Amino acid sequence: MVNGQETATLISKFMGPGYLTESIGFEYKPVKYFSTRIGTGTARQTFVLDEKLFLDPVDNTKPPKASVFGVDYGKKVRNELAFQIVSAIDKDIFTNTNLKARYQMFIPYQDFKMSNIDHRLDVALTAKINRFMNTSLTGVLLFDKDTGTNKIQANQTLALGFGFTFPR
Structure with a gap:
């Protein structure tokens, strides 16, 4: 808020960030509903195509941020080489009830520290x-x-759907 007025704050746009990941490795699938993929040669590109994301959203006279989403000011792409593990489960746990979960861990080779490991868990x-x-x-x-x-970010959604199939 500025002077008691609500203002829009730009935090992201298309490809701000955008990710492209390529991986070479091995997949282990002991049962039909579970798999783990280990990528020893994983490359990830992070894209920030809009330079406005580097500017302060309230005061554009401030100097731009040094980096946004890991991409340095003046650049549009950041390249990383890493070790990656992706595990997934897709199983009917009850009659008419399905659980899908996917865990991804991305460990960059450059500047390796335990605090630099990226984690993502999706559950449906x-x-x-x-x-x-x-x-x-x-x-x-x-x-x-x-x-x-440096915090864990979370989101959740509850949805109710209605469907009707018209006779042929």
Whole structure:
């Protein structure tokens, strides 16, 4: 708020950030519903295409931030080489109830410290209530220092869906 007035604060735009990850490694799939992928040669590019994201959203006269989402000022892309583990489960846990979870750990080789490891957990629980209705509960936990915080970020969603199929 500025002078008691609410103001919009730009924190992100398209490809601010954007990620492209390529990985070479091994996959282990002991059962149909679970897999783990280990990428020993993982490359990740982080994109910030809008230079306005480096500026202070309230006072544009301040000098720009040194980096945003890990991308240095004056550049649009950051390249990282890392070790990556991705584990996933997709299993019907009850009748008409499915659990999907995906955990990703990204360990950069350059400037390795335990505090620089990125973690992301996505969980989705979906249930079919009846022929016309279903519901889902989803959540994401993220820890990535490049996002500008040293805290775990979280989001969750509860959805109720209605569906009807017209006769053919």
